[in-house]
Amino acid sequence: MSWPRRQSKPRPSKAKGATRQQSTSSRKPASAPRSGASQSKTRIADRFGAYFSHHRTTAIESLVRLLATPVQSLLTWLVVAIALALPTVLYLGLVNIERLGDGWQGSPKLSVFLHQRASDEAIQKVSDYLLTKPEVAVVDYISATQALDEFQAYSGFGEVLETLDSNPLPGVLVVQPEAAVTAAQLQALSEELRAHAVVDDLRLDLDWVRRLQQIMALGQRLVLALGGLLALGVLLAIGNTIRLAIENRRDEIVVVKLVGGTNAFVRRPFLYTGWWYGVGGGLLAWVVLGLGLWGLSGPVAQLAELYQSDFRLQGLGWPASVYLVAGSGLLGWCGAWVAVGRHLGAIEPT
Numbered sequence: 001m002s003w004p005r006r007q008s009k010p011r012p013s014k015a016k017g018a019t020r021q022q023s024t025s026s027r028k029p030a031s032a033p034r035s036g037a038s039q040s041k042t043r044i045a046d047r048f049g050a051y052f053s054h055h056r057t058t059a060i061e062s063l064v065r066l067l068a069t070p071v072q073s074l075l076t077w078l079v080v081a082i083a084l085a086l087p088t089v090l091y092l093g094l095v096n097i098e099r100l101g102d103g104w105q106g107s108p109k110l111s112v113f114l115h116q117r118a119s120d121e122a123i124q125k126v127s128d129y130l131l132t133k134p135e136v137a138v139v140d141y142i143s144a145t146q147a148l149d150e151f152q153a154y155s156g157f158g159e160v161l162e163t164l165d166s167n168p169l170p171g172v173l174v175v176q177p178e179a180a181v182t183a184a185q186l187q188a189l190s191e192e193l194r195a196h197a198v199v200d201d202l203r204l205d206l207d208w209v210r211r212l213q214q215i216m217a218l219g220q221r222l223v224l225a226l227g228g229l230l231a232l233g234v235l236l237a238i239g240n241t242i243r244l245a246i247e248n249r250r251d252e253i254v255v256v257k258l259v260g261g262t263n264a265f266v267r268r269p270f271l272y273t274g275w276w277y278g279v280g281g282g283l284l285a286w287v288v289l290g291l292g293l294w295g296l297s298g299p300v301a302q303l304a305e306l307y308q309s310d311f312r313l314q315g316l317g318w319p320a321s322v323y324l325v326a327g328s329g330l331l332g333w334c335g336a337w338v339a340v341g342r343h344l345g346a347i348e349p350t
Contacts, residue, residue, distance in 0.1 A: 055268070062272035066280075073280070076241050080281025083234045084328055085288050087227035088316070092289070094219050096314055110175035110190060111203045116144065118198040123171065126198055130175055135185050138176040144169050170200060231331055238277050238335035242270050246343050258349045270340045271333055278332020282325035289316065 066073045114123060123141065130139045142150075147169040177186060190204050246253070253266055297313050304311040316324065 058268050059272045059275075062269050063276050066273065066276055073277075076237065076277050077280040077284050079237050080234050080277060080328065080332070081284035081288055083230040083237070084282060084285040084324065087223055087230055088285065088289060088324065089292070090219070090223045090226065092293075092314070092316065094216065094223065097219075098216065099314060100311055110177065110186065110193075112173040112175060112193055112199055113201045113203075114171045114173065114198050115200045116170050118171070122198045123173070126196060127173060130173070130193075133189065135177055135181045135189060136175055137178045140174040140176070142172045142174060144171045147172060234278070234281070234328070234331045235335040235338065238274050238332045239339035241277065242274055242336045242339040243343055245270060245273060246340065246347070250347055253344070253347050254349045257347075263344060267337075267340045267344060270344075271336045274332040274334075274336025274339075275329050276332070278329040278335075279325060281332070282328030285328070286316070286321055286324055 112126075114126075127139050127141060130136050144167050148167050151169065175189075177189075186204060190202055193199050193202055256266055293313055293315050300311070300313050
């Protein structure tokens with residue numbers, strides 16, 4: 001494209017006294033003001049305003065460009081949503097398991113089963129003695145009658161138990177240790193109680209608590225590993241999409257660079273495109289998770305009621321939902337940055 005030539009203005013004709021008038025004007029003092037072009041400095045506030053205005057315009061135009069191709073954009077959003085939903089589902093599973101076993105994951109409890117012929121006075125002495133131990137926090141006494149009532153309520157064999165002539169269940173002292181107590185101290189306390197006269201048997205809930213804690217720790221590491229791998233998949237998917245967008249707009253990029261556009265100026269629309277891909281995928285993953293929890297909450301609540309429990313499934317909540325969407329947008333931004341950094345430098349005007 002040829003640029004238009006600049007037209008010259010017609011020169012005015014000189015009068016007869018032009019020479020004399022010119023020599024007279026040349027004798028004017030040097031202090032006379034000169035007329036000419038003046039330079040003005042741009043304020044910093046105006047520069048920042050123009051900078052943010054360009055960012056806002058670029059972000060809106062990038063979103064409009066994505067919405068102009070809804071099928072292609074929806075497929076990319078689905079890929080991102082599935083990659084984000086898988087580790088999030090595992091994370092929610094661990095959270096709900098921890099809530100379900102909240103009473104189990106504290107310090108292990110020591111159940112002391114008493115002889116059926118033990119008197120209330122002897123039982124009280126054992127309870128008072130346990131409270132004097134520094135490693136014991138709380139001692140709860142469950143009588144034989146209370147134990148039978150609880151067993152009838154939770155076992156479902158209430159009619160069968162009513163036919164018994166006597167109560168077969170003993171009284172129990174439930175010992176809650178301090179949080180800082182070690183397994184060796186609990187084991188020593190158990191051996192000391194076994195030698196007591198009113199103690200028939202005892203159970204230290206220690207091994208299965210350790211197993212449960214190790215299973216939860218293993219699950220957390222699996223979630224982190226799977227989340228890292230799928231996050232890398234999101235980066236690659238968005239980066240490949242941005243690479244295709246760069247190739248489709250190669251001629252436009254060349255023209256922009258020919259007229260003086262910098263790499264930062266050219267890079268900005270693609271970064272916002274990656275951001276919108278990430279945000280859209282995060283929102284779609286949040287919707288999928290919400291629908292899944294809504295579908296499972298009813299059956300889980302009915303199953304919990306059968307076990308006389310008020311357990312309900314817990315969702316992400318607003319803070320975690322915001323982290324999910326914002327983190328997804330950040331992944332999209334990073335994927336676009338990697339793709340643009342690798343392919344933009346290879347596009348130069350020849």
